[in-house]
């Protein structure tokens with residue numbers, strides 16, 4: 001882990017995956033249970049040079065994939081700090097290479113928030129043992145992969161029984177179509 005100073009250091013060091021019921025770090029090639037479902041992180045179907053991906057180890061049924069995706073089954077949360085734009089900018093001034101996995105969360109469904117309240121999450125899977133960070137993108141895939149999940153920014157605390165002591169906004173990964181055991185997760189995002 002690289003060094004940060006000031007507010008950045010506080011934010012990064014105070015993050016504790018246990019507050020969201022997550023593991024400290026994730027093993028590769030070994031089944032893990034995260035938020036009550038079984039997953040495995042192993043080499044992506046995209047090929048070794050694209051690193052790892054997340055695979056379901058059980059069926060996750062989405063009854064009606066044409067209905068609102070925000071109602072889809074919850075898979076797991078993003079595990080890491082949710083940065084205000086100005087704090088993320090401070091981080092990038094100290095370590096510009098952190099920009100690689102940044103995702104801007106500007107979809108405040110049903111919220112009155114303004115654009116200035118955009119939050120940034122760091123999708124780097126290694127920094128926080130963050131299983132959501134291992135989800136690969138559909139962009140440029142051949143054969144074309146279909147997205148089967150999406151990231152959603154949710155205001156307020158996570159659903160019970162997880163994160164009972166966590167009262168902050170959070171991000172969830174939701175299924176958008178039926179995922180079968182052995183399927184790799186894909187969502188749509190651009191990366192730097």
Ligand SMILES: C[S@@+](CC[C@H](N)C(=O)[O-])C[C@H]1O[C@@H](n2cnc3c(N)ncnc32)[C@H](O)[C@@H]1O
Pocket residue numbers: 044046050051052053100101123124125133134135136137138139140141191192
């Ligand atoms: C959030 S990580 C996903 C996990 C990554 N495979 C790993 O093992 O760390 C995003 C990175 O995965 C790779 N990636 C994701 N989707 C891809 C795709 N469709 N084609 C090629 N590389 C992809 C890119 O290197 C990207 O920067």
